[in-house]
Amino acid sequence: MTKTANRRRWLTGAGVSLGSLWLAACDRLTASPAYMKTLASAEGLTRRAQRLVTDRKALxxxxxxxxxxxxxxxxxxxxxxxxxxxxxxxxxxxxxxxxxxxxxxxxxxxxxxxxxxxxxxxxxxxxxxxxxxxxxxxxxxxxxxxxxxxxxxxxxxxxxxxxxxxxxxxxxxxxxxxxxxxxxxxxxxxxxxxxxxxxxxxxxxxxxxxxxxxxxxxxxxxxxxxxxxxxxxxxxxxxxxxxxxxxxxxxxxxxxxxx
Amino acid sequence: MAEKRRPEKVLVRRHSALTRITHWLNVLAISMLLMSGLQIFNAHPALYWGSASSFDQPWISMSMKEVADTPRGVTTLGPLTFDTTGLFGWSGAPGMQEKRGFPAWATIPSYRSLADGRRWHFFFAWFFVINGLVYLAWGLIGGHIRKDLWPTRDQLSPRHLLHEIATHARLKFPKGEEARRYNALQKLAYLAVILVLLPLMLLTGLTMSPGFDATVPQLLDLFGGRQSARSIHFISASLIVAFVVLHLVMVVVSGLWNNIRSMITGRYAIEVEGDEA
Incomplete structure (x- = not known):
């Protein structure tokens, strides 16, 4: 096996492993009620910001x-x-x-x-x-x-x-x-x-x-x-x-x- | 007899602390927004132009079709149809394939959940907007955009631009004094992303809000309707991905460690003639 092919394989492997770790981390965070509560807190911000800048009577x-x-x-x-x-x-x-x-x-x-x-x-x-x-x-x-x-x-x-x-x-x-x-x-x-x-x-x-x-x-x-x-x-x-x-x-x- | 000058490496201050911090926070925000955005896209993996969806005529769509009793992923783009099994429309580990637009490895969360995807998306949308405003405010007031990003007149001459394109194509990059500033192609690419694509993401995102639309209907006229805004949101995100890919390639080929160090410590090595250092 050539050196480049070897390096490419190593890089691909590292990339795939990092990617799977990242995804697994995101899924675990999604399963955590405390984390999702933090994310949901932005919802209150969005609602209040929208209420602030929009005209609630607008058609x-x-x-x-x-x-x-x-x-x-x-x-x-x-x-x-x-x-x-x-x-x-x-x-x-x-x-x-x-x-x-x-x-x-x-x-x-x-x-x-x-x-x-x-x-x-x-x-x-x-x-x-x-x-x-x-x-x-x-x-x-x-x-x-x-x-x-x-x-x-x-x-x-x-x-x-x-x-x-x-x-x-x-x-x-x-x-x-x-x-x-x-x-x-x-x-x-x-x-x-x-x-x-x-x-x-x-x-x-x-x-x-x-x-x-x-x-x-x-x-x-x-x-x-x-x-x-x-x-x-x-x-x-x-x-x-x-x-x-x-x-x-x-x-x-x-x-x-x-x- | 003239002594041969030996090039010497010196470290120059390249990126301010604020640029470095907002850059990495933006990496985080854009990654989360992109992947949760693909989750949201998967809820209806088809795009249209105008105000409403013409369900039988999306300009791009991902779906599953049975061909000889075997499910295949099918992507359409205008009149073209592609078999994208394993990537778009039908994907997953063997025995666990499912009907979905983008595959599990590209979405947050990896499984199908529009509600969770929206939670991630809107949280990091705020993160992205606040980070972006800090950067822009500082960039405008502190002169970063004018001094470092705005191309100078000499950089914009056709002769110079052609020269840069030719040297870039041969992966040759400015050295010495020229390396102290961004080259013209770099400046134009950064400005296009910072002043066009990223603000476009925010504006088209807001145009998809039925609540915001009622107050600012001009956005609907600007983008040609809610479904057009959704399409432009997707295209703009794709262009940002294209930029990131190109950006990463350039980081690698123009000196990986030097570039990474400059975005972490702020110091960038350039080669100068020996007696000037």
């Missing part, structure tokens, strides 16, 4: 009908198997009612027809999945703000929680693995925050969350809760699910979902 960009995506990728649950939901779907949601309760003066129970009669907004917006893709869709729905005003928020109200019909993860108990999401009151009262019942000028399809899904523009796709059954106004969400304010936030994703 998300709206697009023209020509910009609509020919195909809008459905993600997460695309057909809930929950018996309660299957029964509601069989009746075309005639017996579905949206409950709005929790820290409100006058709890509401609205049929789909009643929800459709509420002040509405139509918007063509970009949906950004945390995976990296985007799709543009047209949404029509009842504005959440006026609905909350109708129910009357109690003084200690701070977050709005959306309880969904679909079960995406495994879990114990009736609520285990159930999808849910939450937003703060600034986002709840944002004009583009709607309970959408129409998509691209048609009734909201099951794959996209029929009968009603949340649109909270300016946040990632996993915040756009589908198959909404119940809205609960709370002062804290640490006792719901695993305590992080949503199905995916309970699984390591950011609650504020702004980046």
């Amino acid at each position: 998300a960009r709206e697009f023209k009908p020509a910009d609509l995506s020919p195909w809008f990728k459905p993600n997460g649950t695309i057909r809930p198997a929950d018996p309660e939901y299957v029964a509601l779907l069989a009746e075309n949601f005639a017996n579905w009612r949206l409950e709005i309760g929790g820290l409100v003066e006058r709890p509401l129970s609205l049929s789909l027809a009643e929800l459709r009669a509420q002040p509405s907004r139509t918007q063509i917006t970009r949906h950004d999945c945390v995976e990296g893709w985007s799709a543009i869709g047209k949404w029509k729905g009842a504005r959440l703000g006026p609905l909350l005003d109708r129910a009357g928020l109690k003084e200690n109200a701070r977050y709005v929680v959306f309880h969904c019909a679909d079960r995406l993860g495994a879990g114990e108990g009736p609520e285990g693995g159930k999808y849910y999401e939450s937003i703060d009151l600034i986002d709840a009262y944002h004009p583009q925050t709607i309970l959408a019942y129409e998509m691209n000028d048609a009734t909201l399809p099951v794959a996209h969350g029929a009968p009603v899904r949340l649109r909270v523009e300016r946040q990632l796709g996993y915040k756009q809760a589908k198959y909404i059954m119940r809205i609960e106004v709370v002062d804290r969400f640490d006792q719901i699910g695993r305590g992080n304010g949503g199905f995916w936030p309970d699984r390591g994703y950011e609650w504020y979902a702004g980046i």
Whole structure:
């Protein structure tokens, strides 16, 4: 064997060993709760920095009908198997009612027809999945703000929680693995925050969350809760699910979902 | 009879402490950002132009396709298709191959976890931004960029540039007094990375934020939409990798230990004529 070939082999070997050590170290660090907590601390910094430099009332960009995506990728649950939901779907949601309760003066129970009669907004917006893709869709729905005003928020109200019909993860108990999401009151009262019942000028399809899904523009796709059954106004969400304010936030994703 | 002058090695001060510290912190930040970035890319290993994804027409994609009942890694680039089994699309140790864009050895963590990848990425993004701002502030105020990195007029003459390209191609590098400063190709490469590629990474990264977009929609217009920003983020990262590879090659061929010492202790050896030392 020539000297160069020998040296090359040695260098390759050293490179591969160093690389594997580096990777193993990164995996071990990822498995360490203390280290990941340190990394997660940057999240608080990101959230606060974003809150500081962004205008929380700014509208998300709206697009023209020509910009609509020919195909809008459905993600997460695309057909809930929950018996309660299957029964509601069989009746075309005639017996579905949206409950709005929790820290409100006058709890509401609205049929789909009643929800459709509420002040509405139509918007063509970009949906950004945390995976990296985007799709543009047209949404029509009842504005959440006026609905909350109708129910009357109690003084200690701070977050709005959306309880969904679909079960995406495994879990114990009736609520285990159930999808849910939450937003703060600034986002709840944002004009583009709607309970959408129409998509691209048609009734909201099951794959996209029929009968009603949340649109909270300016946040990632996993915040756009589908198959909404119940809205609960709370002062804290640490006792719901695993305590992080949503199905995916309970699984390591950011609650504020702004980046 | 003239005495023959013997070249003598002298150590000159090459890099300030701040340059050295920010350089190594940047090595750490860029490595972490690159590898966690590939983890994030793997969540949807395809890139598009414009605002939204045209799912059937990515300009680049990595996927798995079964060919005669055998999974193959397939990478497409425009109209071209490549079999990249073992590298892109389908990779892993024998018996443990899986469908993934970049292979396990290129991502942090090595296994698939978008949530953890994002945690690493955003943590080191702050690290990178703060380190970069310290460097730039000092570089602008202290004159490092103007004095050491900005090419002088004589360095930019076509004649000089052609000469440098020709000598670089033959792996011959400036000696003596000329070695006291960076050569023009070096300066241009450093400036392109420091003032163009690295800031571009930050800006295209922010453009992918739906929250930031609402406040600064001009970024969307600047880059041509969120999916374009994602593509430019990827291309810019690839150019940084290309720079790092070239940088490392140059470090090796132009005097490995001298270069490494200069970035650790700050001292760089140059050869000067005997009686001048």
